[in-house]
Amino acid sequence: MSASLGPKLSFSTYRVQDIDYSALKKKLTAFQIEKLTFFFTKFFDVKGHGVLEKKSFAELNEKLRSIAGWEVDSDEFKRLVDNSNVFWECLLDQVRVEHSQFCEGLELRTWEEALKPKKLQIDTVDLNGWLNMWAKLFDGAAGMDDFPIWVQLLPNILFDVQGGNKNGYIKKESLHEFYANFSKAQDSDLDKLTEAGYNTMTSNGEYQLDLNNYKLLFANFLLGRTIYGPGKFVFGCFDNSDLQKPYQIIYEE
Structure with missing residues (x-):
């Protein structure tokens, strides 16, 4: 199997000069930054606006x-809209908190300025x-239960989109359709990627991709610090070279 089944990801439309990667790499590995950047640019920012907004x-x-095949007036789609609205509002609240904690120059304000009512205007x-x-x-954080409730909505949403709630678990053909929309692999490469992803996430069919297992995989997608973990197959578009070469010990500085 080719190590290039997960396509090379390009984030060239985003302004990397505004990001302090040296500071981020003290908290996140390069692979985590790659995954989270994909999550922002290729999953949430569907139209490539460069920012997330309502x-x-x-x-x-x-x-x-469209991926799930739901009607606009279906209960499934209404649930998706409700959950995404909750996620968006909580995401904004979290970013506002982070912003207020790290605003520069607050110690230079007068008492009058400090006590003056202000509403933090952050809507992107x-x-x-x-x-x-x-x-x-x-x-x-060590698993999904360690994240806020609004973050825990994410694996539930993705599970539902892939037919998990309807069938009780994600079927291989549903994973194939999902990969077709996010990995950008095509034809035989898409088939091979789906086979590799499904086998990895189910231990070669020993387990079903039910919600509990999917939550564990999604936690590994977020928290996994190297390519050696099944969570990278949630979207199927990252380095899969570990499938054909011996495990390597990675020493972090």
């Missing part, structure tokens, strides 16, 4: 509805804020 979630909802999230938010959320 309309980004309407666009994402429509894409996920950029990649820098996104990465720093996750770095903070990862601190001390």
